[in-house]
Amino acid sequence: MSFASLSDFIAMGGHGVYVWSAYGITLGVLGLNIAMPILAKRRYLQDEARRLRRESNS
Amino acid sequence: MPWSTVELMSNLMNWTWFHKLGSPKWFYEISGRWLPWLIAAAALLMVSGLVWGLVFAPPERYQGDSYRIIYIHVPAAFLAQACYLTMALAGAVGLIWKMKIADVALQQAAPVGAWLCFIALVTGAIWGKPTWGTYWVWDARLTSMLILLFLYFGVIALGQAISNRDSAAKACAVLSLVGAVNIPIIQKSVEWWSTLHQPATFKITGKASMSAEMWLPLLLSVLGFYCLFIVLVLMRMRLEVLKRESRSAWAKAEVGKLVGARP
Numbered sequence: 001m002s003f004a005s006l007s008d009f010i011a012m013g014g015h016g017v018y019v020w021s022a023y024g025i026t027l028g029v030l031g032l033n034i035a036m037p038i039l040a041k042r043r044y045l046q047d048e049a050r051r052l053r054r055e056s057n058s
Numbered sequence: 059m060p061w062s063t064v065e066l067m068s069n070l071m072n073w074t075w076f077h078k079l080g081s082p083k084w085f086y087e088i089s090g091r092w093l094p095w096l097i098a099a100a101a102l103l104m105v106s107g108l109v110w111g112l113v114f115a116p117p118e119r120y121q122g123d124s125y126r127i128i129y130i131h132v133p134a135a136f137l138a139q140a141c142y143l144t145m146a147l148a149g150a151v152g153l154i155w156k157m158k159i160a161d162v163a164l165q166q167a168a169p170v171g172a173w174l175c176f177i178a179l180v181t182g183a184i185w186g187k188p189t190w191g192t193y194w195v196w197d198a199r200l201t202s203m204l205i206l207l208f209l210y211f212g213v214i215a216l217g218q219a220i221s222n223r224d225s226a227a228k229a230c231a232v233l234s235l236v237g238a239v240n241i242p243i244i245q246k247s248v249e250w251w252s253t254l255h256q257p258a259t260f261k262i263t264g265k266a267s268m269s270a271e272m273w274l275p276l277l278l279s280v281l282g283f284y285c286l287f288i289v290l291v292l293m294r295m296r297l298e299v300l301k302r303e304s305r306s307a308w309a310k311a312e313v314g315k316l317v318g319a320r321p
Contacts, residue, residue, distance in 0.1 A: 001113060001114060002113065002114060002115060002116055002117060003113065009113065012122075012123040012124070012126070013117060013122040013123035013124075014122070014123075015122060015123050015124035015188050018124050018127065018184050018185065018187060018188050019112075019123060019124060019126050019127060021184055022127045022130060022131070022180070022181040022184045022185065023108075023112075023127075023130060025177070025180055025181070025184075026130045026134065026177050026181060029173055029176065029177055030177075030286065032173075033170060033173055033290050034290065037290065037293040037294045037297060038293070040297055041293075041297045044297060044300070044301065045313065045316050045317055048304075048313050048317055049317040052314070052317065
């Protein structure tokens, strides 16, 4: 382990702001990229389900 | 020419395996089987690489702990370029063999590549502040990466602006191929022009310029980002294939199954 304590780890030798903002933005963007196709698929399937119900009723 | 040679050539040029690869149904089935494994590999590699890099790797002699940004910056920059080369390759395949799945791959990879390029630029800027004393300089490496981001925007915009699917595919393929010239420029920029940016960490030939306990986690992280990139593109491609093939029997059956499974 490269750090003596948790506060040392968070401080990152005085560069904490830079390291954690870089990691935060990266994980945020990657999370967005994972969520977008999942939400798009759900939306498409909801539309298709509605269309199938309409067609079976008429 | 002897008959057997003619027969062999026609068999090779028949290329049924290649066209099977281009079949949307086949792609949907095989990618569905691969996805769980790719997701597991991406999670495992990324978590181990990033935790190792953040917690266990030793600090760098001159930069202290700020160098730990390398474990996201280098994988993102690497994938941003690899993605563009993949798009150029898909563009060539699409133009030459009129393979529809190649166009799906190209257009679905573009937004993922753009986001990775964005990550590379932003983490690079944040890293630049404590290391160079500035967020941004207009030097060759940074500028050519910015051009890469605009090339991604160009491909995305072209794909959305042209309503005719075949024309859009052709335009995106041409832009991907032409824009690929930028990739060797990014690669060589640190050698051709004087720059603040440090040269490549990994080289295919020769020794790495870091100690093993620093580059091993970086290697894991790069592989993890690679798997995640493939996962993201496959997820997007599968939805797009399902939409484009919505009139075919197999896609209707698949949608019916997915809809039925969720009340």
